[in-house]
Amino acid sequence: MGIGGIGMSAFARLLHSRGHRVSGCDEAATDLTRTLEREGITVILGHGAGHAADIDVLVASEAVPKDHPELAAAREAGVRVRPRMELLGELLRAGPSVGVIGTHGKTTTTSMIAVALDGAGLDPSAFVGGIVPEFGSNARVGSGPFVAEVDESDRAFAELGCETAVFTNAEDDHVGGNQATYWETVEEQHAGFARFVAASGRVLLCADWPGLDALSTGAPSQLRYGQSESADYRAVDLQPDPEGTTFTVLYRGERLGEARVGLPGTHNVLNALAALAVAHLYGADFQQAASALAAFGGPGRRWQRVGELNGALIIDDYAHNATKVGAAVQAAQQTGRRVRVVFQPHRYLRTQQSWPRLADALMGADEVLVLDIAAASEEPIEGIHATLISERMAQLGHRGVRYLPERGEVLRHLRHTAGPGDVIVTMGAGDVWKLARELTETGE
Template sequence: MTDLSPQLTPPGESVASQSVSSLVAAPLHYHLMGVGGIGMSAFARLLSAAGHRVSGCDESVTELTAQLQAEGIPVATGHAAAHVLDAPFGPVDVLVASEAVPKDHPELVAAHASGTLVRPRMALLGDLLRAGPSVGVIGTHGKTTTTSMIAVAMQSAGLDPSAFVGGIVPEFGSNARVGAGPFVAEVDESDRAFAELGCATAVFTNAEDDHVGGNQATYWETVEEQHAGFARFVAQSGRVLLCADWPGLDELVTGAPERLSYGQAEGADYRAVNLRPDEDGTSFTVSFRGQALGEARVGLPGTHNVLNALAALAVTHLHGGDFARAASALGAFRGPGRRWQRIGELNGALIVDDYAHNATKVAAAVQAARQTGRRVRIVFQPHRFLRTQQSWPRLADALMDADEVLLMDIAAASEAPIEGIHATLISGRMTENGHAGVTYLPDRQEILRRLRASATPGDIIVTMGAGDVWKLSRELAGGTA
């Protein structure tokens, strides 16, 4: 029988590790294509902190590119072969690009012709995961929040982690952190190359059918292939900590050298019990194999956030961190950017923005809103025509528990429209199923006028989706988008 006992560091001792700065001995010049993206910008910060020279380029100027410039990382607008070959950026030692970049792109062609090393972004993440003790968070939902919670809990528990996160963590003021402790990373399954990687501890949150189908360069053809990718990552890792509450994960971790579990389920190694939800979050007790570790609280509503926090506390415990300090940090944690992010108020109504864009995430966000005890008013922007085609009935069902839904047009995200696929498929199904408060409202100004005229102190207004719906939440709260 497999020994499932965790290899715990004695209390009070941190895990010795190589820091990110020891990734390579000699500094190099890295140039990152698409550096304005949330992942590439994190790479830029980690590489710069490690002592490398870093530059980048992106199609447009964004808040992230402006921040990088302010941090001393030069960013060019647009893409050109000159970035690889000529001053002020070139010649460069390493060009980093997503697998989604076409192979005939001028910068890639120039790099190959000049002998410049080209590194896919996932290969670079693999370098970081192998540089020392590491934690890789995988799954189709909750990665950004769970990764953020692990890093924040570890930091407070005295473990000094490095981190690579797909969102801005308020406690760090960044999507990256450099420390001497374990490297904690969000590993994105939308890039198929993730299946070539592994880490010391894989945190496996769930597995569904997101990022599957269509002509996206990095998407999976079938959900079976994607889930096989999860299984490969786990098998190439030292151990896996899987969510016992998510059905089917056991079947995907049979190749793991060591298995532990977390959840509310009977038999989980780490359990959250005695849940006490309230308007602002949930208090609960954490036990490890029947022995109470202590009381904890997550300052975000929703059962899914209890599980995310439990995973963070479990990882911190596995690395010998101080449980009480980690739990205290999670009680004050308010989430990374666009993950149940409290934006402000309108006429006393609470305004929250959330990245939820597939059915499971939408249902979880609606459940979190219901936990506040307020009237739940959702502004939902479907994301991508293909995703809407695959899941519009499930999206409609996930929104049914909201009191009101204002439905925007589909955010294309560079996809071509698909005939017959429209946001009204969602609103039509909801109406047919008896929902009296759903309205298709593509006019953004009308959404603003309607909510400004009707918001009351008993409301929670949630802007929801992976597109630019977030801008409305800022406008409603009185800021600028």
């Protein structure tokens, strides 16, 4: 169910590639569902109890209500109903595995690990929450280690474990509200991270993020990566430039070699370092892994270069909470261009919880155009509006912020003012990415 989702479609591809007969359903046709059909996976539009006929297993997200007619019909017919996290746990237990957890950076880090292992000839399988250009997919089937993005927005993740847990950070996203898969408190969520780590063979945690050591005490073995002197794997001698960063990797003080990440931002240095650390742990040749990583351009919607408009660089980024937004702004500043952001707040609850932090994170941009909130199926919350962000920025002295809900006006403004010295970043987890495409496809 929900086969058009980025996670469920990856499951479908993995199982289909392993010889299972796979079908699925979703509300509407998308580019992703059409691609699945071209790959030989049957996709039915809409939901209905009749879909439970002639199947052995129904896989559903925890977000699907337990009384959904499709689930009820499946149970009545004796069909085994499996939560998606249960299926992921089975894949992680099947052999050597790497599970990437944390509030930020999972998709990019998972992609980088898979690309580095592939470049070094270790033939990984991969399950990613985004399209990896090198694979042309969000999934890869290989004979080597299974690398998976493990999403904490599904509370069942805490009952899983893997051979190597890569722990990027821990903050307060996916907390509160009435979402079926969200956590009631940040403490409960962080306890979930700790359970996953304790059930894993070892943890590779970011030494630069405070608090991860305390959450990782249950792991049988701990390793650290980061710029911190306490890290086992260290990135030193960082040399940032407009396109990315070159750095040196040390393992317990011994030089492994020089590396490069072709994505700007210190956060991407850390993501790349984690990938190179995993490659080293699994016996990969460092230079082969580093070369593959240097050529990596990022997964879809993570600092994705969409094209140009009047010489301006057009970037699309999934950043939707304050830490991710701040990191994306810092990456944009590294290009040396004038930073222009089109920001779409995501969810009323998230905006209610963090609009001051979102405003603060955007202050480093030269221009910010704020769209309306992307509801993502949530009901509006009284008093919560995108202007909370724009007005706070103006009160803090930002002179280039505007609330601009009419997308046609956003397009007209950018088409007439974009120039070679600009980087324009469409930012958010909603449909703001469409504006980036429109700017490059129909720009004057």
